[in-house]
Amino acid sequence: MGLTDYRALLIDCDEVLVDRDSGVWAALQPLLDSRGGQPSREPVLAEFNAVVATLYPRFTELGFSGLLCFAHRQLAASWGMHASWEEGMSFARSAGNWSLFEDAPGAMLYLRKFYRLLVRGDRDSEDRGVLCDRLGIVADDFISLAEDPHGHKLQWGELLPVLHVTRPSVGAQVALDRCLIGRNRTRQPSPCAAEYCINSMADLVAQHQLSLRR
Known part of the structure; x- marks a missing residue:
C-alpha cells in the first residue's frame, strides 16, 4: 500500500x-553529578529503562509522574545513593520540558x-x-x-x-x-x-x- x-x-x-532519551539524560545530571565519575549515556539510559520496565505494571496506580519519580529513587538506591521525594518529583516533572x-x-x-x-x-x-x-x-x-x-x-x-x-x-x-x-x-x-x-x-x-x- x-x-x-x-x-x-x-x-x-x-x-x-x-x-525522550535526551530529556531523561539531562534530568539525571544532578544525580549523576552526586554519583561522580564520568558515566556513559547509553548504559545509564539502559539501566533507567530497565527500572521503568519493572515499575510499568503499576502505571495505573502511579501515573506517569509517579512512575518517573519512583524510577529516579530506585536508580539512586541502586547506585548506593539517597534521592528525596522532592528530587524525584523534580525529575518526573521534567517530562513536560522534553x-x-x-x-x-x-x-x-x-x-x-x-x-x-x-x-x-x-x-x-x-x-x-x-x-x-x-x-x-x-x-x-x-x-x-x-x-x-x-x-x-x-x-x-x-x-x-x-x-x-x-x-x-x-x-x-x-x-x-x-x-x-x-x-x-x-x-x-x-x-x-x-x-x-x-x-x-x-x-x-x-x-x-x-x-x-x-
Missing part, C-alpha cells in the same frame, strides 16, 4: 516525536494536511494539553498507552487504513501496518521488518512527497 492510501497516522510520542526532535513540528504541520494524526504515548492528563499544542493536535487525538494500550477506544473502521509510525524496538502491539523510524541508526536493516523503514519524520515527509508524484 502506498503512503497516499492511508487515511490516518498513529504516531508514537517518545523517540519518534519527543526526544524537547521535540527538530523535524517533528514541521513534519506534523505537513502531514496533517493529508492524514488524521493520532499520537500514542505516556503522559499524565495535566501534561497532555501543552504537548498536544506543541504537536498541533487536539486532545482527543492523544491516546494514552496506560488507558488504552491497543487503541480500543478508537473506531478503527472509521479511520482505516491506518499506518503506525513507531520505533524498531516496539513490537507489533497494534494490528496495523507499520512504519519504523530508526533515528539512531546509520542505515536501516534490509529487508525492512515492516511496510516502511525510514530514518526520521523528515524522511517520512520526503517519502510522502515522492508518493504524490507517482
Whole structure:
C-alpha cells in the first residue's frame, strides 16, 4: 500500500516525536553529578529503562509522574545513593520540558494536511494539553498507552487504513501496518521488518512527497 492510501497516522510520542532519551539524560545530571565519575549515556539510559520496565505494571496506580519519580529513587538506591521525594518529583516533572526532535513540528504541520494524526504515548492528563499544542493536535487525538494500550477506544473502521509510525524496538502491539523510524541508526536493516523503514519524520515527509508524484 502506498503512503497516499492511508487515511490516518498513529504516531508514537517518545523517540519518534519527543526526544525522550535526551530529556531523561539531562534530568539525571544532578544525580549523576552526586554519583561522580564520568558515566556513559547509553548504559545509564539502559539501566533507567530497565527500572521503568519493572515499575510499568503499576502505571495505573502511579501515573506517569509517579512512575518517573519512583524510577529516579530506585536508580539512586541502586547506585548506593539517597534521592528525596522532592528530587524525584523534580525529575518526573521534567517530562513536560522534553524537547521535540527538530523535524517533528514541521513534519506534523505537513502531514496533517493529508492524514488524521493520532499520537500514542505516556503522559499524565495535566501534561497532555501543552504537548498536544506543541504537536498541533487536539486532545482527543492523544491516546494514552496506560488507558488504552491497543487503541480500543478508537473506531478503527472509521479511520482505516491506518499506518503506525513507531520505533524498531516496539513490537507489533497494534494490528496495523507499520512504519519504523530508526533515528539512531546509520542505515536501516534490509529487508525492512515492516511496510516502511525510514530514518526520521523528515524522511517520512520526503517519502510522502515522492508518493504524490507517482
